[in-house]
Amino acid sequence: MYKSNNISNSVIRRLPRYYRFLGQLLKQNVTKISSRELSERMRVTASQIRQDLNCFGGFGQQGYGYNVEALRDEIAKIIGIDKQLKAILIGAGNLGRAITMHLDFEKNGCKLIGIFDNNLAIENLQIANLPISHINNLKNFCLKEKPDIAILCIPRDSAKEIVQNLIDLNVKAFWNFSHYDINLEFDDIIVENVHLSDSLLTLAYNVNNQIDRQD
Amino acid sequence: MYKSNNISNSVIRRLPRYYRFLGQLLKQNVTKISSRELSERMRVTASQIRQDLNCFGGFGQQGYGYNVEALRDEIAKIIGIDKQLKAILIGAGNLGRAITMHLDFEKNGCKLIGIFDNNLAIENLQIANLPISHINNLKNFCLKEKPDIAILCIPRDSAKEIVQNLIDLNVKAFWNFSHYDINLEFDDIIVENVHLSDSLLTLAYNVNNQIDRQD
DNA sequence: TAGATTGTTAATCGATTAACAATC
DNA sequence: TAGATTGTTAATCGATTAACAATC
Numbered sequence: 001m002y003k004s005n006n007i008s009n010s011v012i013r014r015l016p017r018y019y020r021f022l023g024q025l026l027k028q029n030v031t032k033i034s035s036r037e038l039s040e041r042m043r044v045t046a047s048q049i050r051q052d053l054n055c056f057g058g059f060g061q062q063g064y065g066y067n068v069e070a071l072r073d074e075i076a077k078i079i080g081i082d083k084q085l086k087a088i089l090i091g092a093g094n095l096g097r098a099i100t101m102h103l104d105f106e107k108n109g110c111k112l113i114g115i116f117d118n119n120l121a122i123e124n125l126q127i128a129n130l131p132i133s134h135i136n137n138l139k140n141f142c143l144k145e146k147p148d149i150a151i152l153c154i155p156r157d158s159a160k161e162i163v164q165n166l167i168d169l170n171v172k173a174f175w176n177f178s179h180y181d182i183n184l185e186f187d188d189i190i191v192e193n194v195h196l197s198d199s200l201l202t203l204a205y206n207v208n209n210q211i212d213r214q215d
Numbered sequence: 216m217y218k219s220n221n222i223s224n225s226v227i228r229r230l231p232r233y234y235r236f237l238g239q240l241l242k243q244n245v246t247k248i249s250s251r252e253l254s255e256r257m258r259v260t261a262s263q264i265r266q267d268l269n270c271f272g273g274f275g276q277q278g279y280g281y282n283v284e285a286l287r288d289e290i291a292k293i294i295g296i297d298k299q300l301k302a303i304l305i306g307a308g309n310l311g312r313a314i315t316m317h318l319d320f321e322k323n324g325c326k327l328i329g330i331f332d333n334n335l336a337i338e339n340l341q342i343a344n345l346p347i348s349h350i351n352n353l354k355n356f357c358l359k360e361k362p363d364i365a366i367l368c369i370p371r372d373s374a375k376e377i378v379q380n381l382i383d384l385n386v387k388a389f390w391n392f393s394h395y396d397i398n399l400e401f402d403d404i405i406v407e408n409v410h411l412s413d414s415l416l417t418l419a420y421n422v423n424n425q426i427d428r429q430d
Numbered sequence: 431t432a433g434a435t436t437g438t439t440a441a442t443c444g445a446t447t448a449a450c451a452a453t454c
Numbered sequence: 455t456a457g458a459t460t461g462t463t464a465a466t467c468g469a470t471t472a473a474c475a476a477t478c
Contacts, residue, residue: 008445010445034460035459036459050459054461060459061460063460078420108415108419110415172425173425179235192415197319199390200390202228204323205227206388207364207388251435269436269438281436
């Protein structure tokens with residue numbers, strides 16, 4: 001259908017934002033938009049929007065612009081939101097639980113099918129309609145349910161072993177909240193890192209150096 | 216001391232990772248490292264490491280390399296980890312609470328000094344040794360305590376008003392977990408976005424398009 | 431001194447922006 | 455048809471990598 005190789009990471013990371021903005025426009029009953037108008041709303045260049053979209057196909061019409069709903073649906077298809085990838089959560093501490101309860105997985109291309117933790121004390125506790133299972137049940141579960149994605153909310157030091165196990169059990173991708181650097185040892189595995197402390201440190205840098213920056 | 220203007224965002228975002236790796240090395244009692252060795256451990260080019268560091272100064276020694284502890288301390292100083300910026304949390308729902316309990320703010324350049332929520336039912340509940348205050352107390356608190364950073368863990372629709380209030384109260388920067396796009400309306404404010412759903416969608420894209428990618 | 435490795439300049443690569451012909 | 459706006463090619467800009475002289 002479209003050449004999904006060679007698409008640069010920069011472009012891919014902008015897709016969710018386009019998707020969000022188009023969703024907002026749709027809510028406001030905007031049916032049609034030009035790259036120019038959209039660029040003003042999103043504060044990016046119209047060139048960039050047209051370049052980005054044309055990586056995947058020609059979704060607009062000369063002299064008219066883009067149909068908002070059609071374009072949003074195209075982007076949903078490109079991302080594969082309807083694919084509902086099977087995801088499991090590893091680590092049901094504060095962060096793991098919060099992510100589970102905070103996020104609407106189904107709206108973000110996934111379906112949460114299992115939650116695992118090594119703490120016997122919280123076994124069977126229900127979170128988002130799923131019981132927490134002990135980590136000992138992980139292997140059997142994976143053999144049966146074949147999850148695509150593992151969400152890693154465990155400490156750095158226990159991560160390596162779990163990741164190795166999960167890869168052996170055919171998990172293809174990780175949403176990694178730990179500080180364990182998966183790609184250093186497993187370089188053909190898909191990883192999306194969320195390093196909260198890196199993000200906070202970046203913010204701290206920017207605040208601490210703002211005086212020098214104002215020019 | 217160093218020209219902190221003109222430092223590109225790409226470089227700044229790599230600083231926390233250098234800081235982490237150097238910390239790890241220190242734990243392993245490594246006292247000295249060359250850009251070459253570090254580049255192999257971090258899987259980046261030695262050129263990049265030397266370029267990045269030289270944005271801030273010449274921290275190495277020809278023929279020898281870098282002193283691990285000294286370099287780590289320099290990076291801590293560049294980021295301003297010891298500055299302990301005053302931070303407040305807005306929104307003590309699942310995510311806000313989890314972030315508060317999960318993160319060691321003091322190790323990441325901040326000090327959490329207040330937690331606010333509009334839910335009267337959870338008022339005075341203690342989280343990380345701080346009581347949750349009702350949002351009505353925000354103004355008085357800010358006038359007195361002058362926080363630098365606000366952590367935004369509230370829904371998109373209530374964000375705009377709160378952000379405006381906080382900016383009026385002299386908050387300089389936001390760690391934004393909401394989908395409200397702060398910079399669209401306030402473009403001189405420092406913002407670090409953490410869009411969990413964008414991150415998950417990016418992962419979904421990569422999984423759904425992995426077959427085409429393998430070449 | 432000779433060897434190693436930095437700091438820094440130059441070359442390359444990729445991403446963004448501008449321009450414009452195609453076309454609705 | 456004339457006007458608008460896309461899709462796409464070309465130009466620019468910035469970031470990464472390579473090379474090497476300086477120097478410990």
